[in-house]
Amino acid sequence: MGRHQELLTLLLLYARAAYAPLRAAELEMLKAFYNVTNGAEWTNHENWDLEALNQCGQVDNSIDGDNCAFGRITYLNLADNNLQGTIPENFFAELINITELDLSFNALSGSIPTQTGQLRNLRAISLSHNQLTGPIPTEIAQIGVALSYSAIANWRLPGTTHFDVSNNNLTGIVPSQIGYLENLQLFDVSDNPNLGFLGESTFANLNLNPGLPAEIGLLTNLKVLKLDRCGFSGTIPPSIGELSQLEHFLARGTTAGLRAVTNRFSGTIPTQIGKLNQLIHFALNDNRISGTIPPEIGNMYMLTRFELQENSLSGTMPDAFGGLPKLTWWDTFGNMMVGDLPDSMQNITATLDTLYIQTEHTDVLRRFRCRERIPGLGNINNDLQVPSRQAGSKVNWYIQVAEYFNYKYVSACVDPFDAETAFHVLSGDV
Secondary structure (H helix, E strand, C coil): CCHHHHHHHHHHHHCCHHHCCCCHHHHHHHHHHHHHCCHHHCCCCCCCCHHHHCCCCCCCHHHHCHHHCCCCCCEEECCCCCCEEECCCCHHHHCCCCCEEECCCCEEECECCHHHHHCCCCCEEECCCCCCEECCCHHHHHCCHHHHCCCCCCCCCCCCCEEECCCCEECCCCCHHHHHCCCCCEEECCCCCCCCCCCCCCHHHHHHCCCCCHHHHHCCCCCEEECCCCCCCCCCCHHHHHCCCCCEEECCCECCCCCCCECCCEECCCHHHHHCCCCCEEECCCCEEEECCCHHHHHCCCCCEEECCCCEECCCCCCCHHHCCCCCEEECCCCCCCCCCCHHHHHHCCCCCEEECCHHHHHHHHHHCCCCCCCCEEECCCCCCCCCCCCCCEEECHHHHHHHHHHCCCCCCCCCCCHHHHCCCCCCCC
């Protein structure tokens, strides 16, 4: 087969079904899917006159192959279309040439079929915002496998880049087979409250839970990792430092209020985090992280937002702000940290606009402003509007940083006012 014929074959593989008659098997599967998901109640029926597409055999077999082999569905977007019911077990087994599949924002229930692994040409899949249950199938190791190779010399097609199953009711853990999806750029499992957490675990042995598999570090093309409000516990694997392209690491939890407790990552922050020099947003707030903040964060040149509030961190703030010229948001409120603000924080006063810290870091100003109320911005609760583990008001300190260092080595008062009064929020501060 010549190069021209190979190019033609590749183009046909990616053609939407509208450009070629459907294979009989795929036509029947689409009909079955329409019926099982209550198609009569779909919001949009456009282009679902399936009988009109049943013209298999009219394309020259020398190009299309026997049984209209290339008259296949390669794109299916039914997002926000009032789909109800379950995904048929053999749905993916028949539609194996789909490259993009979006069934998000519907009311699909049941489990993700294990035949997901047969989506050998898949580039992107979104099943988010449904009511899916059960585990993430280990068969995901095979999705997009046909895109990793090309019959044309020196060609490499991108594999699966987007995997989104957020906002469902999935259970189990992230399978170690995720490491096979080496082309992933987005992996989003957020808002699955029972994913990653073993129900029999207690706070005493959270670090024994599986957490994230070490194989997550094989996803060297990953840019977005979203684990917010799941049931993860255990530790953050050191292999996270291998995600050299990562821009967003989001694993936020909840601790109280009307929402169920989610995410219980424990242990320390691995020093390998400093290798993430493309990271823009790091959020691990409302978990069970302990130990100190590693000074290696000073290597995260692109970092703009750092959120570790409501954990169990101790020690002092690392003197690493000189390596964070783009930082605008820092929040370590609600921990057990002590000590003064590091001198390197003076290097980011031009970019910093949000600074939530421990009251223990504020002794310098309270000594100088003896028995005066210290102004601040913010409100008395944390971002989730629930009581913090830290007593006192949560105020934005960024406007005080310059003043802080002016007075750091001046002692004007031996009996500073109590922190609660010094930081009490008055009307007009919020």
